[in-house]
Structures are given as structure tokens and as C-alpha cells.
Amino acid sequence: MSCIVEAAGIRFRYDSGFEALRGVDFRLCAGESVAVLGPNGSGKTTFLLHLNGILRGEGQLRVCGMDVEPRHFAAIRRKVGILFQDPEDQLFRPTVLEDVSFGPLQAGLSKASAETRAKQALAQVGIHDGWTRAPYHLSGGEKQRVALAGILAVQPEVLVLDEPTTHLDPPARRALLDLLATLPQAKMIVTHDTSFARALCPRAVFFESGRIAADGPAEEIIRRFRWEI
Amino acid sequence: MSCIVEAAGIRFRYDSGFEALRGVDFRLCAGESVAVLGPNGSGKTTFLLHLNGILRGEGQLRVCGMDVEPRHFAAIRRKVGILFQDPEDQLFRPTVLEDVSFGPLQAGLSKASAETRAKQALAQVGIHDGWTRAPYHLSGGEKQRVALAGILAVQPEVLVLDEPTTHLDPPARRALLDLLATLPQAKMIVTHDTSFARALCPRAVFFESGRIAADGPAEEIIRRFRWEI
Amino acid sequence: MHIPDGFLSTPVWAGLAAVSAPSIGVFARRAQAGLQESRVPLMGVMGAFVFAAQMVNFPVGAGASGHLVGSTLLAAALGPAAATVVMTAILAIQALVFQDGGLLALGANVFNMAIAGVLAGYWPYRLLAGTRARRIGIFAGGFLSVLVSACLCLGQLALSGVKMRAEVLGLAMLVFVITAVLEGAITVAVLSALERINPQWLRVETRKNRPVLTALAITALLLAVAGFMLASALPDGLERVAGLTGLEGKEFHVLQSPLPDYEALTLENPWLRKAGAGLVGLSLTFAVCLVLGRWFVRWRSA
Amino acid sequence: MAQRIAGSHFVFDEWSRGSSALHRLSPRTKLVLFLSLLVITAVWPQSWLLFGLAFALVLAARLPLFGVAARAALVLPFTLVFAAATWLSGDAHRALALLWKSYLSALWVALLMATTPLEHVLEAAAGFGAPRLLIDVMSFTWRYLGVISEQAWRMRTAALARGGERSFEISASTLAVLFASSYARAERIHRAMASRGQKI
Ligand SMILES: Nc1ncnc2c1ncn2[C@@H]1O[C@H](COP(=O)(O)OP(=O)(O)OP(=O)(O)O)[C@@H](O)[C@H]1O
Ligand SMILES: Nc1ncnc2c1ncn2[C@@H]1O[C@H](COP(=O)(O)OP(=O)(O)OP(=O)(O)O)[C@@H](O)[C@H]1O
Ligand SMILES: [Mg+2]
Ligand SMILES: [Mg+2]
Numbered sequence: 031m032s033c034i035v036e037a038a039g040i041r042f043r044y045d046s047g048f049e050a051l052r053g054v055d056f057r058l059c060a061g062e063s064v065a066v067l068g069p070n071g072s073g074k075t076t077f078l079l080h081l082n083g084i085l086r087g088e089g090q091l092r093v094c095g096m097d098v099e100p101r102h103f104a105a106i107r108r109k110v111g112i113l114f115q116d117p118e119d120q121l122f123r124p125t126v127l128e129d130v131s132f133g134p135l136q137a138g139l140s141k142a143s144a145e146t147r148a149k150q151a152l153a154q155v156g157i158h159d160g161w162t163r164a165p166y167h168l169s170g171g172e173k174q175r176v177a178l179a180g181i182l183a184v185q186p187e188v189l190v191l192d193e194p195t196t197h198l199d200p201p202a203r204r205a206l207l208d209l210l211a212t213l214p215q216a217k218m219i220v221t222h223d224t225s226f227a228r229a230l231c232p233r234a235v236f237f238e239s240g241r242i243a244a245d246g247p248a249e250e251i252i253r254r255f256r257w258e259i
Numbered sequence: 260m261s262c263i264v265e266a267a268g269i270r271f272r273y274d275s276g277f278e279a280l281r282g283v284d285f286r287l288c289a290g291e292s293v294a295v296l297g298p299n300g301s302g303k304t305t306f307l308l309h310l311n312g313i314l315r316g317e318g319q320l321r322v323c324g325m326d327v328e329p330r331h332f333a334a335i336r337r338k339v340g341i342l343f344q345d346p347e348d349q350l351f352r353p354t355v356l357e358d359v360s361f362g363p364l365q366a367g368l369s370k371a372s373a374e375t376r377a378k379q380a381l382a383q384v385g386i387h388d389g390w391t392r393a394p395y396h397l398s399g400g401e402k403q404r405v406a407l408a409g410i411l412a413v414q415p416e417v418l419v420l421d422e423p424t425t426h427l428d429p430p431a432r433r434a435l436l437d438l439l440a441t442l443p444q445a446k447m448i449v450t451h452d453t454s455f456a457r458a459l460c461p462r463a464v465f466f467e468s469g470r471i472a473a474d475g476p477a478e479e480i481i482r483r484f485r486w487e488i
Numbered sequence: 489m490h491i492p493d494g495f496l497s498t499p500v501w502a503g504l505a506a507v508s509a510p511s512i513g514v515f516a517r518r519a520q521a522g523l524q525e526s527r528v529p530l531m532g533v534m535g536a537f538v539f540a541a542q543m544v545n546f547p548v549g550a551g552a553s554g555h556l557v558g559s560t561l562l563a564a565a566l567g568p569a570a571a572t573v574v575m576t577a578i579l580a581i582q583a584l585v586f587q588d589g590g591l592l593a594l595g596a597n598v599f600n601m602a603i604a605g606v607l608a609g610y611w612p613y614r615l616l617a618g619t620r621a622r623r624i625g626i627f628a629g630g631f632l633s634v635l636v637s638a639c640l641c642l643g644q645l646a647l648s649g650v651k652m653r654a655e656v657l658g659l660a661m662l663v664f665v666i667t668a669v670l671e672g673a674i675t676v677a678v679l680s681a682l683e684r685i686n687p688q689w690l691r692v693e694t695r696k697n698r699p700v701l702t703a704l705a706i707t708a709l710l711l712a713v714a715g716f717m718l719a720s721a722l723p724d725g726l727e728r729v730a731g732l733t734g735l736e737g738k739e740f741h742v743l744q745s746p747l748p749d750y751e752a753l754t755l756e757n758p759w760l761r762k763a764g765a766g767l768v769g770l771s772l773t774f775a776v777c778l779v780l781g782r783w784f785v786r787w788r789s790a
Numbered sequence: 791m792a793q794r795i796a797g798s799h800f801v802f803d804e805w806s807r808g809s810s811a812l813h814r815l816s817p818r819t820k821l822v823l824f825l826s827l828l829v830i831t832a833v834w835p836q837s838w839l840l841f842g843l844a845f846a847l848v849l850a851a852r853l854p855l856f857g858v859a860a861r862a863a864l865v866l867p868f869t870l871v872f873a874a875a876t877w878l879s880g881d882a883h884r885a886l887a888l889l890w891k892s893y894l895s896a897l898w899v900a901l902l903m904a905t906t907p908l909e910h911v912l913e914a915a916a917g918f919g920a921p922r923l924l925i926d927v928m929s930f931t932w933r934y935l936g937v938i939s940e941q942a943w944r945m946r947t948a949a950l951a952r953g954g955e956r957s958f959e960i961s962a963s964t965l966a967v968l969f970a971s972s973y974a975r976a977e978r979i980h981r982a983m984a985s986r987g988q989k990i
Contacts, residue, residue: 070400494891532930
């Protein structure tokens with residue numbers, strides 16, 4: 031079977047000597063949505079950063095059929111779209127449109143077609159104007175949507191979201207839920223918001239001190255670890 | 260009746276000219292717990308920052324029987340403990356223990372008794388070691404706990420918490436819920452997490468574009484504004 | 489200490505622009521050599537950090553307070569070449585967006601604060617960082633970076649004919665010395681706190697012998713002292729210097745041939761003569777810098 | 791302990807998104823134009839005549855006259871000190887010249903920035919040969935200026951809220967922690983850039 035992510039025995043130690051991952055085994059197939067649950071400090075964010083080679087530990091890791099190695103980084107980073115925890119860190123260009131077209135431009139598109147792509151992605155997240163606004167003029171929810179558009183503009187095969195609902199008010203959270211439900215890509219969603227996880231992901235994995243302690247139906251995992259909020 | 264917070268007609272305009280508060284009326288009495296709900300950008304955080312004089316707008320504001328004026332700031336700040344939205348902002352000392360003992364030290368305690376106080380507060384939030392770690396290396400949830408300990412160590416009369424659960428995993432969130440339920444102080448809790456609000460606060464106020472649009476039983480307000488997550 | 493436009497005479501701002509522009513080019517190339525991609529956001533965010541840090545007041549008693557300038561801190565954290573580039577970015581943004589310092593005077597301000605200030609701050613740190621006198625090195629760095637920038641600034645103003653009475657000058661010097669002591673003290677306090685958090689951030693260069701930087705640093709120091717002495721000794725210094733070096737005569741010939749119609753104007757207008765002298769100086773310095781820059785690049789790659 | 795970056799600091803950002811002829815002029819042309827005006831102001835003794843032109847341009851660009859004039863006035867505190875010193879040394883004429891020259895020059899820069907978004911000014915400067923690294927650093931510095939000074943302000947607020955007094959030591963450790971947090975932020979930004987396929 032062709033899987034998008036195949037990880038086996040991933041181990042990683044930070045410079046400080048702390049061993050954040052201690053043998054992670056994980057598979058994700060096309061079109062699947064997985065919730066990534068687990069306590070604070072269990073290594074969820076650290077694991078995500080391995081998927082496109084930003085952190086590199088020991089073990090076997092293949093993404094979209096390629097080993098995660100420097101010569102494949104460019105290709106892999108086009109297929110894996112990671113949305114980080116703080117949208118402020120992702121909007122690093124002076125205007126919304128420039129920011130969203132950053133990815134396509136880096137992928138070698140012309141300026142014009144990168145901007146067309148960016149506008150499509152912005153429309154997908156429900157932003158139809160204000161393209162020349164600067165990021166610091168946006169509200170928290172808008173920042174998050176622009177950041178998501180920046181990921182979508184690269185047309186990745188898998189979306190990886192790190193706590194996408196923090197700071198969103200309930201209507202904005204519902205809007206994000208609806209938006210994500212319409213996107214066809216495979217998804218990995220790190221979240222402490224179990225009702226969000228349950229609404230989007232039939233499957234869940236549970237991290238515990240640097241390992242995946244359980245993998246199975248989201249309902250069951252939430253019940254088993256008493257993870258209900 | 261003696262009320263801890265009495266606010267009438269608070270208006271505030273940021274330097275940018277944006278009018279973030281447009282007449283807020285609010286009362287909080289001893290032992291009460293109030294959930295502060297409302298959309299992103301409706302002025303919740305701005306209002307909290309008025310309670311101990313960090314921002315100063317127009318209108319009448321009395322806290323613990325004192326007008327919020329420079330000559331009362333020191334006294335008021337010892338009675339009002341504010342937990343900020345982003346724990347990153349709150350941890351401004353080089354180590355965890357120093358950070359938590361900052362408040363007691365400023366209140367005039369000796370170094371030794373300030374540290375004892377700090378260790379008690381850290382134990383309350385479930386941190387029993389790692390006192391000399393640098394706050395910036397902690398995971399999101401750990402930061403939030405340290406920040407909360409910093410507030411508890413001052414033993415204030417009213418706890419004002421701005422989105423205290425955003426980065427907490429479900430067990431930590433439950434622990435915080437239990438902890439807050441046992442604390443006798445009056446509480447104001449800004450949150451988008453309605454089940455947390457409901458579990459802790461019988462009463463809720465709802466902010467909307469710089470005003471309190473509704474004040475009443477939490478259940479009713481959540482239903483009325485369709486604020487369920 | 490950010491000199492606005494309108495203060496410096498044309499030869500001074502033009503000359504300094506001609507020195508600064510290619511130097512920044514050299515520093516940028518230097519900072520980029522062996523630059524991991526991650527350093528660009530780091531440098532940018534550090535620029536924003538210094539900007540924000542400059543707004544944090546340090547109370548020193550009696551209701552007075554000072555703030556950090558940051559050259560030495562930046563040099564310790566990023567190395568001198570990158571620190572120079574970051575300081576230049578800050579100065580340019582201050583000139584463009586905050587009307588703090590002029591745009592034509594940017595060359596002068598960059599020279600005073602980003603080049604001379606950073607180098608004067610870095611060298612004491614570099615020399616003493618590995619020894620027991622570490623704190624003294626840091627203090628001296630902060631102190632010198634501010635004092636050198638201030639002296640250069642005063643010197644250039646005087647050179648441009650902004651007259652100041654001795655008392656005023658003395659008062660200004662006093663203020664500068666106090667600011668410099670404060671910068672030293674703040675830098676020591678912040679760096680010590682940083683060391684407790686993570687000592688890896690503060691780099692002590694292990695590579696030895698960099699003759700160009702040493703030379704530049706010493707030149708900067710000498711220039712500062714010379715500039716200031718000149719400023720206090722000779723109120724209308726440039727004319728004297730021009731007279732001494734014979735520039736006064738030459739610049740006339742240079743101007744004469746391409747602009748014959750304006751000959752009378754040229755003769756009568758001292759400001760045009762000055763501008764002419766400035767242009768000559770500018771081209772000369774620019775040429776020198778280009779040659780130096782080329783040589784430096786070749787020397788680096790060799 | 792920390793002043794706040796006021797929203798008014800971002801006022802150019804608003805103005806520069808206008809649509810007058812001056813706004814639409816190519817940024818390179820504008821850069822050359824305003825640099826020339828600055829040079830003329832610097833070398834021409836009668837350049838105060840140009841005040842008329844400056845205000846005409848402000849109106850032509852449909853900018854608020856008072857607002858732009860006030861922006862340019864930010865230069866005055868420094869100027870006033872030195873003008874006073876010059877006046878004291880008996881050169882009233884020169885003192886006056888210092889005042890109007892620096893003010894007029896500030897007006898030109900304010901006009902440039904009020905009609906051209908900063909990122910376009912930077913692109914134009916890069917087109918004229920400014921080092922790419924410097925331009926990139928400026929762009930990042932400008933982007934995170936608000937974020938980090940806001941954070942500095944909130945840290946100071948947090949210290950005050952816990953009864954902190956203004957003190958040298960607290961300011962120093964706050965700056966150290968702010969440095970640490972900025973360092974971590976730079977790391978996260980770099981990760982975000984790399985994740986979106988930034989070429990190496
Ligand atoms: N740069 C770093 N250096 C050293 N240790 C780190 C670093 N970043 C994270 N850690 C540590 O690694 C562990 C795993 O961190 P990680 O961020 O992956 O946790 P997480 O599962 O995402 O937690 P959370 O739910 O709180 O976000 C934590 O204990 C954290 O303290
Ligand atoms: N420093 C500032 N300068 C200018 N405007 C500001 C500033 N801080 C906040 N605002 C604006 O004031 C409004 C109210 O902000 P506030 O932070 O109080 O909202 P909030 O209700 O806490 O929202 P959230 O739920 O997202 O935290 C927002 O529109 C915001 O953009
Ligand atoms: Mg995480
Ligand atoms: Mg808020």
C-alpha cells in the first residue's frame with residue numbers, strides 16, 4: 031500500500047541532551063485524517079518537525095515515497111504543509127499576498143502565476159480582499175487563515191496542523207472546522223481540543239514520553255486515556 | 260454591599276485611535292466567579308488590564324474599595340492577580356523559581372520565605388522539580404503552569420485569568436479546574452472554552468465590540484449567543 | 489545622536505556616505521559568507537529586538553533613566569560583521585519611518601554608530617571575553633561604542649560648521665560620558681543575565697588574526713579622537729584642512745571645465761565650492777573603498 | 791520601564807496605500823526624485839522656497855497636511871537643541887537655517903514614505919545596488935518590530951501587575967529574557983520558511 035508518511039523507530043535528542051523522541055512508529059495513508067493527542071511535553075511538536083526534515087533524528091522516515099534526506103527536502107517540503115502553533119511566526123512577509131505567494135515562488139513559479147495561486151488559496155480560506163494588508167493589522171483568526179492559505183498555496187499532499195484552534199473564539203473555531211472538512215488532503219492535527227479532534231478525525235494516535243502509546247479509533251483512545259475535556 | 264470590582268462607563272482608546280472599550284459596566288463581589296466571554300477583539304483583555312491600572316481609560320473604577328489611581332497601584336496590584344493570555348510574556352525572570360518568587364519578594368518578604376511561598380505555589384500547579392530551568396525552554400503547557408504559580412504566590416484577593424487553558428492538555432486542564440474550584444478567591448476567567456467556563460462559573464458576561472452585551476447565568480448566555488464549542 | 493539632514497555640510501555627508509556604503513557592502517558579504525539561511529531571520533528579529541530594547545527604560549535613581557543602544561550586545565551575539573549590518577538596518581528604518589536621523593546623513597550615522605560604534609564595542613569584548621576580566625571587557629565595549637559614536641558625531645557637526653561654545657561642548661561631553669557609562673553598565677547586566685540563561689548565545693570568536701578588521705577598528709578609534717580634537721580646536725575645520733591639502737585650488741579646476749556657464753557662480757558661491765570639494769572627496773574615497781573592497785574579497789577567497 | 795510602540799508609528803503604512811498619481815509613480819523614480827530634492831535642499835541656500843512644493847505635493851497626494859507636517863516635526867527636538875547651541879554662540883542666521891533645512895528634509899522623507907510602502911522603497915533600494923542581506927534584514931526588522939516591542943510592553947506590564955517596581959536589575963533580566971524569546975522566535979520563523987520550501 032502506498033503511504034504518505036512511514037516512520038519507524040524515530041529517536042531524537044535536543045542539544046540540551048533531552049531525549050524528546052524515543053522510538054516513534056507511525057504510518058499515514060492518502061486521504062486519512064489523524065488526531066495527534068498526548069500530554070504537554072510528550073514530543074508531538076518535535077515529531078512534526080521531522081516530517082519535512084527540519085529536525086533530523088535516528089530511524090527510518092519516508093514521506094511520499096522519498097527518504098527524508100537533504101536531496102529530497104525541496105520536493106518533500108512541497109508535499110508536506112505544516113501550520114505552526116503561532117501564526118505570527120509564519121507571516122513573515124510584508125503583505126498578505128506576498129506572504130501567501132512565498133511558497134509557490136520558492137517552488138519556481140513565475141510571479142504572476144504564484145499570485146494567482148495565492149489568490150485561489152486565500153479564496154479557499156474565505157479571504158477575498160485586503161491582499162495588500164500588513165500582517166500586523168490582522169486579527170488572530172485572520173492571521174491563522176492567512177497562514178493556512180500560505181500552506182494551501184503550495185498544494186501539499188498532507189496538511190500538518192499544530193494546535194490550530196488556540197485563541198480562536200467558538201464561531202471562528204467552527205469556521206475552521208468546516209473549512210478543514212472540505213479539504214481533501216490527508217491531515218495530521220495536533221490538538222488538546224478533543225471535540226475538535228473527534229469532529230475531524232476518525233483515527234487518533236496518543237504520544238506519551240516520546241513514544242506513540244496507542245493508535246486507533248479516536249473515540250476509543252479518548253476514552254481509554256480519559257482525554258475528554 | 261462591598262464589591263471587589265465596581266466599574267461604570269469605562270471607555271478606552273488605544274494610541275492607534277481604535278476605541279477598544281465603549282462604556283463597560285461591571286460589578287464583581289467577594290467569592291464570585293464570572294466567566295468573561297466574547298468574540299476575538301471584543302475588548303476582554305483590554306478591560307482586564309484596567310483592573311490594576313495598567314491601562315487607564317475614562318469612567319469610574321474601584322477595586323477593593325480603592326479608586327484605581329497611581330497612589331493605590333501598589334496596594335491594588337497585591338490584591339489583583341492577573342494571568343496574561345500568553346504565558347511567554349509573563350515569565351520575565353531567568354529561572355522558574357526566581358520568576359515565581361518575584362511577587363512575594365516585591366511584597367517585601369525575605370528571600371527564604373519568598374522561595375518557600377513560591378515552592379508551595381509551584382506544588383499547587385503540579386510542578387515539583389525543575390525549579391532552576393529557564394522558562395523559555397518549557398513546553399507551552401508547562402509555561403502556563405509556572406505563570407499561574409507566579410500569580411498564586413502573591414495570594415491575591417481576586418484572580419483574573421486570561422485564557423488560562425489554551426495550551427494545557429486535558430488532565431492539566433482538569434487539575435486547574437479542581438484547583439480553581441478549591442480556591443476561595445473571587446475569579447474572573449476570560450476563556451473561549453465554554454465547558455471550562457460552565458464548570459467553574461455560575462455567572463457570565465458577554466463582551467461585544469467594547470461593551471458588555473449581556474450579563475447573567477452562564478448557561479443562558481452560552482445558549483443565547485450560540486457560544487457552544 | 490542621530491544626525492538629521494541639514495546639519496552636515498555637503499562634503500561631510502557625501503564623504504561619509506561614500507565611506508559607509510561600500511563598507512556595508514563588504515560587511516554584508518562578510519556576514520553572508522558562511523551564513524546559514526537561518527541567520528537572516530535571526531538578524532532581522534535581533535534588529536527588532538534592539539529596537540524594542542531601546543525603548544526599555546533603565547532607572548538609575550533620582551528619577552533619571554537611560555536605555556540600551558545595543559551595539560556591543562549585538563556584536564557579542566552575532567559577531568561584528570552581522571552586528572554592523574543589523575545596526576545599519578535599524579538606522580535606516582529609523583531614518584525612513586521614524587524621522588530619527590536624516591537620509592542623506594544616513595552615511596554619517598551608519599559610520600558613527602553601525603561601523604565605528606560596533607567595532608569600538610566589539611574589540612574590547614573580543615580581547616577580554618576569554619579572560620578573567622570578561623566583565624571589564626564588556627563594560628569597556630559598551631562605554632567605548634557610545635563614546636566613539638558621540639565624538640564622531642560632534643566632530644562631524646563641528647566640521648560642518650555647527651558652532652558650539654566651549655561650555656556647551658563641555659556639557660555635551662559630560663552627557664555623553666554618562667550615557668557611555670550607562671551603556672557599559674546595562675550591557676554588563678544584560679549579558680550576565682543572558683549567560684545565566686544560555687551561555688551558547690554569546691560568541692567568542694576562536695578564529696585569530698583578522699588584520700583588516702583590526703585595522704578598521706583602530707582607524708575608527710583614531711578617527712574618533714582626531715575628529716573630536718579637530719572639532720574643538722578648529723571651528724571651521726574643513727576649510728583649513730582643504731587649505732592645507734591644497735584641495736581648495738584643485739576643486740576649482742575640476743568644476744570649471746564641465747560647467748563653464750556657472751563659472752561666476754562657482755567663484756562667488758562658497759557653498760558650491762564646498763560641494764565641489766565634497767564631490768572630489770567623495771569620488772576619491774569611493775575609489776579607495778572599491779579598491780579596498782576588491783582586495784579584501786580576493787584576500788578572503790585566497 | 792518600556793514605552794509602547796504607538797499605533798501612530800504605523801501611520802505611513804496606511805497613507806502609502808493611497809492611489810494618487812504620486813502613489814502610483816514607480817518607487818525607483820520616487821526614490822531618485824526625493825533623494826534629488828534632499829540634495830538640492832542640502833546645497834541650495836534658498837531652498838526654503840521649496841516648502842511650497844512640499845506642501846503642494848502633500849495635497850496632490852491627498853494626504854492630510856497636518857498629519858504629514860506633524861510626522862516631519864519629529865525631527866525638531868534634536869534640531870532645537872543644536873539650533874539653541876548655535877544661537878548661543880552668536881550665529882542666529884545659521885541656527886534658523888538648521889531649523890528649516892532639517893525640517894524640509896524630514897518633509898521629503900515623510901512624503902516618500904507616505905506615498906510608497908516600505909517594502910517598495912526597499913525593493914527600489916535593492917534595485918540600485920543596496921546589499922540584499924541588508925534589505926532582507928530591514929524587512930524582517932520592520933515586520934517584527936511591532937511584535938517584539940509589544941512583547942516588551944507586556945512583560946513590563948506583567949512585572950508591574952505582580953507588584954514590581956521600576957528597577958535596573960528587573961529591566962536587565964527582562965531584556966535578557968526578551969532576547970531569549972526573540973532568539974526562539976527567529977528559530978521558529980526559520981522553520982516556517984524552510985517548511986514552505988525556502989531555497990537554500
Ligand atoms: N529547543 C529545545 N531544546 C531543548 N528541549 C526542548 C526544546 N524544545 C522542546 N524541548 C523539550 O522537548 C519536550 C517535547 O517538546 P514538544 O514541544 O515536542 O512537546 P509537545 O508534545 O508539543 O507539548 P505541548 O502539548 O505542550 O505543545 C519537552 O519536554 C520540551 O521541554
Ligand atoms: N496595542 C494596541 N494598539 C491598538 N489596538 C489594539 C492594541 N491591542 C489591542 N488592540 C485592539 O483592541 C481590540 C480589543 O483587543 P483585546 O485584546 O482586548 O480583545 P480580546 O477580546 O481580548 O480578544 P481575544 O479573544 O482575541 O483575546 C482589538 O480589535 C485589537 O485589535
Ligand atoms: Mg507542541
Ligand atoms: Mg484577549
